[in-house]
Amino acid sequence: MRGPDRLLLLAxxxxxxxxxxxxxxxxxxxxxxxxxxxVYEVRDDAQTRKRMKYDExxxxxxxxxxxxxxxDAQKFARSAQKLDASRPEAxxxxxxxxxxxGQDDEAGALYRKAAELAPTQGAELNxxxxxxxxxxxxxxxxxxxDRALADxxxxxxxxxxxxxxxxxxxxxxxxxxxxxxxxxxxxxxxNAYALESMARNEVLHGRYFEARAFYQRRLAAAPATVSVxxxxxxxxxxxxxxxxxxxxxxxxxxxxxxxxxxxSQG
Numbered sequence: 599m600r601g602p603d604r605l606l607l608l609a610x611x612x613x614x615x616x617x618x619x620x621x622x623x624x625x626x627x628x629x630x631x632x633x634x635x636x637v638y639e640v641r642d643d644a645q646t647r648k649r650m651k652y653d654e655x656x657x658x659x660x661x662x663x664x665x666x667x668x669x670d671a672q673k674f675a676r677s678a679q680k681l682d683a684s685r686p687e688a689x690x691x692x693x694x695x696x697x698x699x700g701q702d703d704e705a706g707a708l709y710r711k712a713a714e715l716a717p718t719q720g721a722e723l724n725x726x727x728x729x730x731x732x733x734x735x736x737x738x739x740x741x742x743x744d745r746a747l748a749d750x751x752x753x754x755x756x757x758x759x760x761x762x763x764x765x766x767x768x769x770x771x772x773x774x775x776x777x778x779x780x781x782x783x784x785x786x787x788x789n790a791y792a793l794e795s796m797a798r799n800e801v802l803h804g805r806y807f808e809a810r811a812f813y814q815r816r817l818a819a820a821p822a823t824v825s826v827x828x829x830x831x832x833x834x835x836x837x838x839x840x841x842x843x844x845x846x847x848x849x850x851x852x853x854x855x856x857x858x859x860x861x862s863q864g
Contacts, residue, residue: 690725
């Protein structure tokens, strides 16, 4: 069984494109995109105009990204970068485009650049930690999550805690994983990634009834994914509920036919 779908872990990236503020939306299509107009001082000086133009370009990039026009999204994000290469948001925007195109190494370099430009901003630090964890570097990723959590002004701490907890599981740091995940759920009880990761944690400890409760909460909190259905199958097999196993296998075939087919062939 593979780990939780990383699209869930990447939840905190995409709202960057909707106004350069804190973000908590799924990577991928940005639905219901609405540019957020920043508030500037009344004076109309060159620096203010530059900031406004930067945010305008980034907003257009977000709009194009939401429509699936990756070429235009990248073009406008690059224009924002050229206008002000000292800000991180344009690099993150380009990383999103690279990720959608399957250019993982390029995306990682862009996420790192954004984090280096904003070494105290939780969102950028969290984004790079997510990339590291999803590309086989969980121990290194935890360092970046710790830096993100040190930002007292970071508005998405529950997501960062969930990310850190899931990544700690991958790193074999089970005690830290459970602590981070429980903290995440204390402030965000329906955080889908934290719930799925807690189910994984309970499986590792052989606590299958507790694992069942967490995967059930996960399915109630958000649409099913391949990974959570596979996890549910694993848990119900350990609990000996063949009827439940059959139901989840049927859901896997119906909702994710290509994944179910590839698993049966493997």
